[in-house]
Amino acid sequence: MAMTLTVASSLVLFLHFISSIASIDRSQFPNSFLFGVATSSYQIEGAALEDNKGASNWDVFTHLPGKIDDGSNGDVADDHYYLYEDDVELMHSLGVNSYRFSISWSRILPRGRFGQINEFGVAFYNKLINLLLSKGIQPFVTLSHYDIPQELEDRYGAWLSSEVQRDFGYYAEICFREFGDRVKHWVTLNEANLWPKFSYMLGTYPPGRCTQPFGNCDFGDSTIEPYITAHNMILSHAIAISNYKKNYQMKQEGVIGIVLYAKWYEPFRNITADHIAAKRALTFALDWFLDPVIFGDYPPDMKAFFSSRLPAFTDLEKKMLQLKVDFIGLNHYTTIYAQDCKFSCEVATSDGNAMVITTTERNGRSIGEPTPMPYFFVVPDGLRKLVMYIKERYNNTPIYITENGYAQCSNNSVLKQALLNDTDRVEFLQSYLTSLTKAIRQGADVRGYFVWSLIDNFEWTFGYGMRFGLYHVDYSTQKRTPKFSAKWYRRFLTGPVMFHNKNLETLAFE
Numbered sequence: 400m401a402m403t404l405t406v407a408s409s410l411v412l413f414l415h416f417i418s419s420i421a422s423i424d425r426s427q428f429p430n431s432f433l434f435g436v437a438t439s440s441y442q443i444e445g446a447a448l449e450d451n452k453g454a455s456n457w458d459v460f461t462h463l464p465g466k467i468d469d470g471s472n473g474d475v476a477d478d479h480y481y482l483y484e485d486d487v488e489l490m491h492s493l494g495v496n497s498y499r500f501s502i503s504w505s506r507i508l509p510r511g512r513f514g515q516i517n518e519f520g521v522a523f524y525n526k527l528i529n530l531l532l533s534k535g536i537q538p539f540v541t542l543s544h545y546d547i548p549q550e551l552e553d554r555y556g557a558w559l560s561s562e563v564q565r566d567f568g569y570y571a572e573i574c575f576r577e578f579g580d581r582v583k584h585w586v587t588l589n590e591a592n593l594w595p596k597f598s599y600m601l602g603t604y605p606p607g608r609c610t611q612p613f614g615n616c617d618f619g620d621s622t623i624e625p626y627i628t629a630h631n632m633i634l635s636h637a638i639a640i641s642n643y644k645k646n647y648q649m650k651q652e653g654v655i656g657i658v659l660y661a662k663w664y665e666p667f668r669n670i671t672a673d674h675i676a677a678k679r680a681l682t683f684a685l686d687w688f689l690d691p692v693i694f695g696d697y698p699p700d701m702k703a704f705f706s707s708r709l710p711a712f713t714d715l716e717k718k719m720l721q722l723k724v725d726f727i728g729l730n731h732y733t734t735i736y737a738q739d740c741k742f743s744c745e746v747a748t749s750d751g752n753a754m755v756i757t758t759t760e761r762n763g764r765s766i767g768e769p770t771p772m773p774y775f776f777v778v779p780d781g782l783r784k785l786v787m788y789i790k791e792r793y794n795n796t797p798i799y800i801t802e803n804g805y806a807q808c809s810n811n812s813v814l815k816q817a818l819l820n821d822t823d824r825v826e827f828l829q830s831y832l833t834s835l836t837k838a839i840r841q842g843a844d845v846r847g848y849f850v851w852s853l854i855d856n857f858e859w860t861f862g863y864g865m866r867f868g869l870y871h872v873d874y875s876t877q878k879r880t881p882k883f884s885a886k887w888y889r890r891f892l893t894g895p896v897m898f899h900n901k902n903l904e905t906l907a908f909e
């Protein structure tokens with residue numbers, strides 16, 4: 400009896416799982432839609448100082464004691480610099496038509512604009528781009544994904560100085576010139592709105608600057624430096640964009656945008672103050688960058704609140720910002736509650752400056768299914784709401800979901816077999832893709848979706864303990880093994896109709 404019940408109930412669960420997965424397929428997206436996978440240079444390349452590459456900020460930071468949870472670094476990472484042909488083959492077998500990766504600035508310019516162009520670096524990205532194109536995979540290229548030449552840090556404090564604008568402009572120019580005949584999608588900066596917070600407010604990313612109570616650092620000012628560095632990022636971005644639009648876009652026929660990290664915020668209580676707080680949290684986190692790169696200035700709410708702490712754009716800079724982005728890239732993983740705290744804020748969180756307290760629980764219930772990543776919960780409808788918000792505020796500017804994915808925690812006691820059977824990730828991806836189809840049906844101009852990530856990789860301060868890959872990587876042998884999610888994605892992308900004849904069990908063992 401007990402046996403029968405167990406079998407029956409697991410059968411019900413199993414059928415439920417299949418039917419939820421089968422509800423989404425490729426035909427629900429436009430034909431021209433880009434479906435891809437994403438990675439970034441420092442997280443996968445390795446070859447940290449090989450073939451004349453200069454040290455990046457991350458090469459230096461990861462070698463300082465105590466900065467990375469498992470004491471690891473990206474010296475070797477996935478060894479992608481040497482294994483890129485295999486990795487392109489993995490993508491090809493998935494059936495993706497685009498690949499989002501980043502160029503390592505210090506591989507192209509080991510010393511920024513203070514030294515030579517590294518021909519080995521240029522040759523590597525040429526080989527990668529040409530191989531991708533030969534397989535029908537469009538390169539979707541980020542100029543800087545958290546890594547910059549350490550030289551810029553040492554010389555003038557990198558993003559703290561307006562000097563960095565010249566360096567970024569110079570680097571972008573070289574990339575457009577060398578690769579722009581084949582790269583049709585450019586991203587200036589990755590998660591430009593999180594970068595100042597991690598690096599200059601919380602101090603957890605290089606150069607590790609902050610003040611109490613935000614974090615424990617030897618130098619910095621958490622109340623001011625995030626806004627100065629963000630300002631320099633926006634202007635660096637603007638210099639690259641205006642150069643591209645004036646000198647390259649006509650002949651190269653590509654598009655250029657920026658990638659921002661975006662949570663969705665739900666009001667904690669159903670009261671006006673929390674509805675306003677949720678909106679304010681999003682404005683201070685996202686419109687902070689989107690307003691300047693689309694409307695040419697910071698959001699009025701932020702200017703009023705920060706007054707002189709928020710740098711002002713000169714008329715000349717505003718004019719440059721008028722050459723706006725062609726698209727918005729969104730890295731979206733989760734949704735969080737926002738509660739107004741105008742009169743009682745403890746601001747020592749990255750959301751705190753918006754006068755909100757963010758929480759993941761209400762009345763003892765979490766906002767969605769928890770995931771192994773702290774603060775990441777599964778709330779698929781958050782993606783639709785976020786996309787619709789951006790559609791309304793930014794006149795339906797084209798959107799690419801440049802990252803979305805699901806982490807697995809791993810350590811020596813977690814078996815590889817368990818990591819390969821990633822049904823949680825498959826459920827996550829299909830539920831978020833379903834949410835995205837709803838936004839598209841509601842008129843949002845969404846043009847692509849990239850799973851983070853192709854392969855397990857160096858997950859910043861988590862080191863190798865957080866695995867986002869569709870492919871498992873054994874770091875001692877560099878062997879890549881498809882997880883269930885890789886098989887699911889391939890079936891989603893290449894199968895005419897999913898799961899007609901095969902059930903998940905056979906797929907899992909294919």
Ligand SMILES: *[C@@H]1O[C@H](CO)[C@@H](O)[C@H](O)[C@H]1NC(C)=O
Pocket residue numbers: 669
């Ligand atoms: C929030 O409150 C309004 C009335 O103030 C009500 O119409 C609405 O249904 C409530 N929403 C939720 C989710 O409870």
Ligand SMILES: *[C@@H]1O[C@H](CO)[C@@H](O)[C@H](O)[C@H]1NC(C)=O
Pocket residue numbers: 808809810811812813
């Ligand atoms: C290893 O990871 C698993 C799964 O996340 C966790 O339950 C376990 O406590 C971890 N073990 C160690 C020794 O950290």
Ligand SMILES: *[C@@H]1O[C@H](CO)[C@@H](O)[C@H](O)[C@H]1NC(C)=O
Pocket residue numbers: 820822823907
């Ligand atoms: C995979 O995980 C699911 C539950 O998430 C379980 O039902 C199934 O038996 C597992 N398959 C294998 C091969 O371990």
